[in-house]
Amino acid sequence: MGGGTNSYQEIEETDAILLWGSNARETHPIFFHHLLKGVHSGAKLYAIDPRRTSSAQWADSWLGLDIGSDIALANAVGREIIAAGLQHKEFIGHATTGFEEYKRAVEPYTLEYAERETGVPANVIREMAHTYAKAKTGMICWTLGITEHHNAVDNVLSLVNLALLTGKVGRYACGLNPLRGQNNVQGGGDMGALPDRLPGFQHVEVDEYRQKFEKHWGTTIPPKRGKNLTQMFEAMATKELRGLYVIGENPLQSEADQHHAKRMLEGLDLMIVQDIFLTRTAELAHVVLPAAAAWCESEGTVTNSERRVQRVRKAMEPPKGARDDIGILFELAKRMGRDWGVPNAETIWNELRVLSPVHAGMSYARLEAAKGLQWPCYDEAHPGELFLHSRLWEQPLTGPRVAFNPVEHDPPVEKLTPEYPFRLTTGRRLSDYNTGVQTAGYDSPLRRRESLDLCPEDAERLGVCEGEVVSVSSRRGTVDVAVRVDDSLRPGMTFMTLHFQDEVATNFLTIDATDPKSGTAEFKAAAVRVERRG
Amino acid sequence: MSDESYWFKPPPRARELPMAPVRDEPPPVEITIDGRVLFASSNATILEVCRSIGIDTPTLCYLENLTPVNVCRVCVVELAGSRTLVPACSRRVEAGMVILTDSPRVRLSRRMVLEFLGSSVDLSTAPQAKGYLARYEAAPTRYGPPAPPANARDAREPGHHHAPEGNTSETVAQPTKIDNDLYVRDYSKCILCFKCVEACGTDAQNTFAITVAGRGFDARISTELNVPLPDSACVYCGNCIGVCPTGALMFKSEYDMRKAGTWNEPAQTQTDTICSYCGVGCTLTLHVQDNTIVKVTSPMDVSVTQGHLCIKGRFGFEHVQNRHDEPK
Numbered sequence: 001m002g003g004g005t006n007s008y009q010e011i012e013e014t015d016a017i018l019l020w021g022s023n024a025r026e027t028h029p030i031f032f033h034h035l036l037k038g039v040h041s042g043a044k045l046y047a048i049d050p051r052r053t054s055s056a057q058w059a060d061s062w063l064g065l066d067i068g069s070d071i072a073l074a075n076a077v078g079r080e081i082i083a084a085g086l087q088h089k090e091f092i093g094h095a096t097t098g099f100e101e102y103k104r105a106v107e108p109y110t111l112e113y114a115e116r117e118t119g120v121p122a123n124v125i126r127e128m129a130h131t132y133a134k135a136k137t138g139m140i141c142w143t144l145g146i147t148e149h150h151n152a153v154d155n156v157l158s159l160v161n162l163a164l165l166t167g168k169v170g171r172y173a174c175g176l177n178p179l180r181g182q183n184n185v186q187g188g189g190d191m192g193a194l195p196d197r198l199p200g201f202q203h204v205e206v207d208e209y210r211q212k213f214e215k216h217w218g219t220t221i222p223p224k225r226g227k228n229l230t231q232m233f234e235a236m237a238t239k240e241l242r243g244l245y246v247i248g249e250n251p252l253q254s255e256a257d258q259h260h261a262k263r264m265l266e267g268l269d270l271m272i273v274q275d276i277f278l279t280r281t282a283e284l285a286h287v288v289l290p291a292a293a294a295w296c297e298s299e300g301t302v303t304n305s306e307r308r309v310q311r312v313r314k315a316m317e318p319p320k321g322a323r324d325d326i327g328i329l330f331e332l333a334k335r336m337g338r339d340w341g342v343p344n345a346e347t348i349w350n351e352l353r354v355l356s357p358v359h360a361g362m363s364y365a366r367l368e369a370a371k372g373l374q375w376p377c378y379d380e381a382h383p384g385e386l387f388l389h390s391r392l393w394e395q396p397l398t399g400p401r402v403a404f405n406p407v408e409h410d411p412p413v414e415k416l417t418p419e420y421p422f423r424l425t426t427g428r429r430l431s432d433y434n435t436g437v438q439t440a441g442y443d444s445p446l447r448r449r450e451s452l453d454l455c456p457e458d459a460e461r462l463g464v465c466e467g468e469v470v471s472v473s474s475r476r477g478t479v480d481v482a483v484r485v486d487d488s489l490r491p492g493m494t495f496m497t498l499h500f501q502d503e504v505a506t507n508f509l510t511i512d513a514t515d516p517k518s519g520t521a522e523f524k525a526a527a528v529r530v531e532r533r534g
Numbered sequence: 535m536s537d538e539s540y541w542f543k544p545p546p547r548a549r550e551l552p553m554a555p556v557r558d559e560p561p562p563v564e565i566t567i568d569g570r571v572l573f574a575s576s577n578a579t580i581l582e583v584c585r586s587i588g589i590d591t592p593t594l595c596y597l598e599n600l601t602p603v604n605v606c607r608v609c610v611v612e613l614a615g616s617r618t619l620v621p622a623c624s625r626r627v628e629a630g631m632v633i634l635t636d637s638p639r640v641r642l643s644r645r646m647v648l649e650f651l652g653s654s655v656d657l658s659t660a661p662q663a664k665g666y667l668a669r670y671e672a673a674p675t676r677y678g679p680p681a682p683p684a685n686a687r688d689a690r691e692p693g694h695h696h697a698p699e700g701n702t703s704e705t706v707a708q709p710t711k712i713d714n715d716l717y718v719r720d721y722s723k724c725i726l727c728f729k730c731v732e733a734c735g736t737d738a739q740n741t742f743a744i745t746v747a748g749r750g751f752d753a754r755i756s757t758e759l760n761v762p763l764p765d766s767a768c769v770y771c772g773n774c775i776g777v778c779p780t781g782a783l784m785f786k787s788e789y790d791m792r793k794a795g796t797w798n799e800p801a802q803t804q805t806d807t808i809c810s811y812c813g814v815g816c817t818l819t820l821h822v823q824d825n826t827i828v829k830v831t832s833p834m835d836v837s838v839t840q841g842h843l844c845i846k847g848r849f850g851f852e853h854v855q856n857r858h859d860e861p862k
Contacts, residue, residue, distance in 0.1 A: 008814075008838060009554075029771065029844035031814045036740050058740075172554055180813025203542045276854075293854045295810035296820060296827075302808050304815025304838065315805035315820040316827070316854070371817070371836050378547065391548035399545035430769060431845045433811050441853030443715040444845060445764045 002201065003186055003307045005175030005388040006139060007374065012037040014173035016131055016138035020048040020159060021070065021145020021524075025055040026430040028143070028179045031305065035141075044135070046128050048073065049145060050425060051495060052488040061128060064490060065118040067423050067525045068149060068412035074158035075409065076114030077129040078165055079106040086133035088167030095392040096164050098404035105406030117409065119490075133166045137173035144181060144427070148524045153517035154407040161404050170389035180305040182434075183295065187303035190359070190375065191352070196225035200356025216355060228519030230512070236264040243270040247325065248291070252281040253435040253501040256510035256521035257476050274328060277437055280502075289328050292318035298325065299345040301367065303375070307385075309362055310372035412525035413513035416492070420474065420527035422458075424494045424509060432499035439499065450504035451484035452530065453495040459485045462530055471531045472496075477508030480533070494528065563629035568636065580622040580633060581609060589635050592644065592666045594651075595727035596623040597777055599834045599841045600737045603728045607647050608666060611635045619643055641670060648672040653680075653703040654751075656722045659781025659792075663725070674703070683707035687721075688760050690752040704751060710789075713762035716770050716849050718789045721754055723782035730755060730774035730783060738842040743767040744774065772848040776831055776841055785829050798823060806833065809847040814838065816847050827851045 011017065011034050024032045032055065039045050039058060047056035048063045048070070056062040065073050081087050082103055092099050111122035118125075132138050140163060146155045160169075160176060168174040180186050192199040198221075202209035210221050227235060233255070235241035244265070255261035265271060265284050273285035282288050292298045297318040303309050318324070323331075330343040341347075346364050353360050358376035366380065367373055374384035391398035416423060428434070431444035452472055454464070464470055464483050472479055472494075481496070481504045489495060496506045513522045562573040567584065574583045579602070584591045595606035602624035610619035614632035619640065634640060648667050652674030657663045667674070681702035688708065690696075698704050711719040726746065734744050743766045747756035757766035775783040784792075791797040802823045809816045817836045821829040830848050834841035 028812050028814050030816050030839055030842060030847075033738055033740075033840075033842060036736075040736060170552075172552070182813055183808060183810050183815065185813050201544065206542050293810070296805075296807055296851070296854055302815065304808075305813045306815075306838075308815055308838070310808050310815055310817065312807045313805050315803065315807060315822050316825045371833075372815075372838075376547070383551070385552050386554060387552045389548075390550065390552035391545060394549055398547075398549055431850075433846060433850070438810065438853045439846065439850055441855075442850050443852075444849070445714045445716065445768075445770060446845065 002189060003303075003375070003388070004177035004179070004305045005169060006173070006177055007306045007308075007386050008034040010173040010175070010387065011035050011043075011139055011141070012041065014038055014043055014135075014137045014139045016135035017043050017045045018048060018128070018132060018138070018140040018159075018162075019045065019055060019059070020140060020142040021147075021155075022141060022143035022179055023049065023051070023053040023055045023145075023427060024141070024143065024179060025053065025058070027181070027428050028305075029430065031179060044131050046132075050490070050493060051427075056488075061124060063118075063120045063124060063128065065120050067425055067493065069118040069409065070146060070149075070155050071151070071158045071407055072109060072114050072117040072409040073120060073125065074155075074162060075106040075109035075407075076111055076118075076125055077132070078102070078158075078162055079109045080111060080126055080129040081133045081162075081165055082106070084130060084133070086130065087165045091167030091392070092165070094395075095170075095397055095401055096404060097401045098406070099165075102161060102165075102404035102406045105408070109409075132162070132168075137171065138166065138168045139173065139175050139177060140168075141177045141179055143179045145524060147178070147518070147520055148426075148522060149520070150413045150513045150515050150522045151407075151410050152515040152520045154410070154515075157405040157407050161406070164402065164404055170387070170392040172387060175387055175389075177305065183304070184302040186305060186307065187301065187309070190303050190309075190356075195228050195231075198355075199352055200358050202356070213355060216351075230514040230519035230521065233261065233264050233512075236267060239267075242268060243272075244268055245272045245274070246281060246285075247274045248276075248294070250275075250279040250281045250435050250437055252279070252284060253505070253507060254498065256507055256512040256523055258501075258505055258507035258510075259477055260512060261507075274325065276322070279435075279437055290319075290322040291328065292322045292324045294325060297322075300326075301345075301349065304372075307374045307388075308372040309359070309367060309375060311364070311367050413522060414475070414511050414525065414527040416527050420529050421492070422494050422528050422530055423492055424472070424474065424496065424526040424528040425524045426496055426498055426506060426510065429497055429499065432497065434498060435501050436499045448484070450481055450497060450500040450506070452481045453484045453486040453489055454530070455489040455491055455493065456485050456487055457491045458489075458494075458530075459483060462532065464530075464532060469533060471533055472509060472528050473531070474509040474511070474526050474528045476511070477505075479504050479506065479508050494530065498523075563627060563631075565627050565629070565631040565633065567633045574627050576627055576629075578627055580611060580620070580625050580627055580631075583627055584611075584622060584635060591622050591635060592669070593623055594663060594666075594725060594779055595729060597729055597834070600729055600732045600777065603732065605726065605728050608644050610640060610643055612637045612640050645670040645672045649674045649677070651725050653677045654705045655725050655780070656705075656707070656720075657780060659723060659784070660725075660779060662779060677703035679703065680705050680707070683722075687748075687752065687754055688756065690748055706751075706754065708754075711762070712786075712789075714764055714770070715786055716845075717772060717775055717786055718784055719755075719763075720782050720784065720789075723780045724755060725780055725782075726753055726755070727779060729777040729779065733773040733777045733842065738773050738840075739769070739771050741767055741769050741771070743769075770845040770849065771843060772845070773842045776843070776848075787828050791823075791828065797828075802828065809843075811846045811850065816843055818843070818847055820851070826855055 045059045047059035050067045115122040163169040271285045272287045273282040274289040274291050276293050296315045326343040330340050333340050361377035361379045361382040362373050377384040431446040433439045511526045560576045563576050592608045604621040609622040611622045612634040613620045649672045678701050707722040805820050816839045819831045832839040
């Protein structure tokens with residue numbers, strides 16, 4: 001099961017917070033309210049981010065590491081904790097395996113090495129390591145600064161290792177929390193919108209699980225995992241994959257290396273797009289199915305970053321001709337010769353409760369009354385779990401031990417060269433969202449359109465001034481964009497968003513080097529050149 | 535290395551439910567409210583105890599999701615042995631307290647406070663305050679007709695009060711501030727309850743874009759140096775609107791509709807759903823009139839938001855309205 005281990009209330013009471021690769025102040029503003037309550041109550045906040053973000057401004061200490069050096073930093077923190085004898089020996093002995101191997105693996109990651117590799121002063125790394133290890137409770141939270149890398153899973157594992165090392169998981173106000181970027185990323189995973197999982201995180205390659213679903217659905221399910229998004233694009237290139245059904249996504253503009261993505265999508269025999277708008281992807285589609293807005297024009301549930309399943313409700317009628325996603329899928333099934341009956345969100349949810357043990361206790365009535373419940377929730381008397389992995393502290397240990405997973409530092413795929421000397425990283429700003437399909441609809445006084453953000457030193461060196469339109473090129477494409485001077489950046493680093501792709505297609509520049517385990521692209525690290533226009 | 539089976543099969547359930555640490559509750563104390571003897575937790579405020587036993591105590595500056603600031607004084611109660619009336623919203627109960635919530639002294643004090651507010655502030659969009667005025671038979675008009683608006687309020691320096699004219703009632707009237715597309719500020723309706731400052735500050739948003747400027751009757755809510763919102767630190771979370779009890783802070787959509795005479799609250803539905811943006815999962819209450827979202831709030835009793843939202847959640851709904859212009 002994958003999900004944030006803690007509840008938001010816990011960050012209000014924790015003693016140390018490592019906010020790693022996350023600008024939650026702008027990207028998860030209401031989570032940051034909870035975090036700030038913790039800070040006001042005395043929690044030490046460390047912001048680990050290449051940019052001195054608005055989140056970092058709240059931190060006791062900002063660790064401005066070079067992009068893609070997260071593992072070098074995390075391993076150095078681990079090594080320092082062990083060198084100082086601050087690891088949680090009882091927890092390691094009781095609930096983990098592979099500590100000796102981990103210890104050997106991090107041995108070369110001295111503070112001096114980490115300072116060279118990350119750019120963060122050794123004494124700052126040491127201070128964070130000691131504070132986190134000594135704190136009674138501590139939480140690590142991260143976002144795409146950890147996961148939009150070619151070694152995303154390794155990055156996450158390097159943080160998991162720190163929590164295991166210090167016994168900061170499975171207890172109140174201790175844990176590991178990926179802050180989900182979209183309102184139902186967690187719920188999509190819950191419901192089996194993953195290549196290897198059936199609903200409730202039940203692995204499709206485990207016969208027992210698969211057969212349970214086959215029996216219930218009266219059908220057979222392919223016994224092998226499918227492809228993740230990256231593998232799907234690879235399969236489009238080889239023509240193994242010929243048809244694509246896209247629901248509520250705009251891959252033409254959201255995928256890294258947009259020129260490549262466009263070629264792949266155009267080469268399909270059939271593309272169906274189901275969306276609330278005629279997105280750029282939908283414009284390429286053979287069939288477009290207009291959908292109702294899931295969050296306000298239909299019924300259902302979503303799951304948030306604290307694993308809380310909450311109801312979405314229909315507040316208004318969709319435009320004429322647009323239909324609820326469930327209705328479209330039911331109609332499609334009917335046209336293919338299967339009558340699934342009358343589409344109804346609660347009926348489908350109740351079927352899920354029969355098949356997914358972690359959702360079994362969440363009736364609609366309980367979700368209404370409790371204003372959302374957190375999985376796992378095994379039966380109707382179960383309140384849902386505040387935090388995960390408490391079994392690791394039970395005497396004797398319940399279930400298997402968890403393993404340290406030693407990982408090695410591996411810098412971004414695209415190296416900086418004299419030809420492409422700048423590091424381009426991407427992210428969101430407060431009032432905008434992803435490719436702007438939704439946020440383009442309202443007038444935000446905070447909106448500044450797209451810009452290439454540079455530090456003052458680099459702007460001066462290039463002889464460019466604020467507002468000047470420059471050409472930015474990577475090995476994959478070129479865009480013209482106005483310069484914004486931003487002193488939260490350090491020399492050599494540039495920043496853009498993905499919010500205004502119609503005006504400035506940032507994804508012409510990004511690299512689709514992907515993590516082999518998760519399929520995530522390295523949106524956070526491309527190499528670019530910045531030129532004044534003749 | 536990791537045991538592969540761990541990846542395929544989840545570990546077993548914990549034997550015990552994971553729980554938050556249990557905090558020690560102080561022993562309950564005996565108090566007397568309006569002649570009723572009862573036991574209450576000494577963590578509770580007088581207001582909380584009053585509400586728990588059905589005594590409707592008026593409040594204007596108090597809100598469950600904010601720290602009490604004791605500025606409006608309409609919640610005051612009489613406490614035996616105390617020289618002054620005490621604010622129920624912030625005073626915690628102590629053993630042996632004898633409290634009167636509706637004595638002549640309490641009623642007189644509440645009436646005076648409400649008369650001052652009613653004579654100086656436009657309460658036309660503050661139904662709660664108007665209800666209190668009726669309940670306490672407050673007669674704001676006895677201070678005379680409203681004085682002509684003194685529109686230079688924002689320019690007044692502390693200590694530079696202008697002398698009142700005498701037979702009219704001074705007001706806080708000033709022009710409505712419309713300086714952005716999302717919300718308007720009409721400080722003619724401001725009772726200085728301080729809630730917006732708290733919501734913008736450490737109680738929620740921690741942006742600190744507004745605070746009280748000026749002194750005495752010249753006091754008013756202001757951005758730094760009274761700059762327009764787009765030049766201030768404001769990030770348009772709208773949490774100040776969410777807590778405003780008088781409609782001084784208002785969605786631009788509501789303001790425009792009221793002006794056009796199309797605002798029709800009885801015809802509006804309120805539906806709770808979840809925000810469509812990031813993964814925090816904030817509950818949005820969509821106020822819908824004629825199949826159009828006219829306002830977004832969040833319930834205070836939801837643990838995720840505690841009533842507070844960000845700019846996208848509160849204002850980022852236009853994309854579902856724009857579609858109504860499309861050809862049918």
